[in-house]
Amino acid sequence: MSEATLSFSDPDQIPVLLGTHDCHIRQIQDALGVNVVHRGDELRIIGDDSQLQKSLRIFSELKAIIERTGQLKSEQVQTALFGGNPTSKEQKQTPDSTPSTIDLYEKSRKVHPRTPGQSEYIKSILEHDLVFCTGPAGCGKTFLAVAMAINALRTEQVRKIVLVRPAVEAGEKLGFLPGDMLAKVNPFLRPLLDALGSLLDYEQVNRYMENDIVEVVPLAFMRGRTLDNTFIIMDEAQNTTVTQMKMFLTRMGMGSKIVVTGDVSQIDLPPDISCGMTDAINRLRNIKGVGVTQLKNEDIVRHRLVGEIVKAYQNEDTLGH
Known part of the structure; x- marks a missing residue:
């Protein structure tokens, strides 16, 4: 040397x-x-x-x-x-190329996709401005999206990250609860905060949020906004209505990217309400600039039992329960 x-x-x-x-x-x-x-x-x-x-x-x-x-x-x-x-990490990947790591630039940490499905998901995010990703619990939908958002922020591809989650249990009543916004919605947004905390130091997360570089907000607080140069992630999108999904997707401004993640086998909406995520995928999947990735049981990277648990519940109808 x-x-x-x-x-x-x-x-x-x-x-x-x-x-x-x-x-x-x-x-x-x-x-x-x-x-x-x-x-x-x-x-x-x-x-x-x-x-x-x-x-x-x-x-x-x-x-x-x-x-x-x-x-x-x-x-x-x-x-x-x-x-x-x-070329390199900022390139728009060619169809047969597969990114091997996501650099977070935090203590030299790199995030590696662990399955071919996860690699395709990352490639789709690189190639498209709007990406839908469906899949079972534990397959890395939200984690990889947050990692890609941090990478985009650190390489100055975007100026801000906004993480969104529908607070289904609270509906539209959040505005009438006492306390500030974060206190009201913290239980609903905790999974997104956990994803951030697993990728960045606690102090860095706090600094980003205090400086409004990272926002973690419920879906209801997105109305009326236009977000330019922002990496926007919606988690648990299977619990949005068609109207809510349309409202969310039209928040995209110039230079922004949206990743929508959800598990369509875990819809908590009333039976007579259409799922906004599946509706949007069906409407938009053939539009240029829109990517759709479906992760499967083999992409699950949590405890080895999670995959078996998911399979067991998928067999529920067959078992007659």
Whole structure:
């Protein structure tokens, strides 16, 4: 391994080069397989000779952009790395390519899809602006969507994450309950908060929520909003009505992505109310830009018994219960 040092006459350029949460540097490290260490007004680059030379050339290009414009965008880093050709984690995957990891940029943690179905789900999120994912409990529908949202935020593809869940048990009565919104809906939103907490440090989750970078809200609070440059996830979508689903999907603004997850075998709506998720899938699945993924029992990654439990309940009608 070799190393080289890159010095800066203007130390104010370094944070610009690093990017928000070091996202630019991490792009370069992941693409080239080098290690970049920031010390004072210097960057120390460690890696193989060939990659080291390429890194120095790319850093020189990026420094020139910063000197000229005073800023650096993720797309410019991508262009310097790959000449503008889509590749790596920000690429739009080709039909036969399968992403192997999702980088969270949090303590070097990577999330790995564990089944072919999960890989197809991730690929669908990369390729489409609206994705529906159905599947049984424990197959990673919400967890992987949240991981992809964090990745999109850290790589500056979006500015905000909004996590949504219908509070079926509370209906429209939430507004009449005492206390602030989070206190009212916390029991209904806890699964989404748990997903966030399993991927990020507690302090990071709190900081994001305090700064309005991450919102966790019930579906009823989405009315009248337009969300630009936002990664929006709806969990438990099988419990939405057709009207609610239409309202939710039309919140999408410019530069936004929506992932809708649910288990259509666990619908809690009254028998005479149509499921908004299945209705939306049937209406929209053939529209360009819309992806539909169906995860199955073999995609379950919880305790080994969960898959057997799901199968047992799926056989309920056959058993005559």
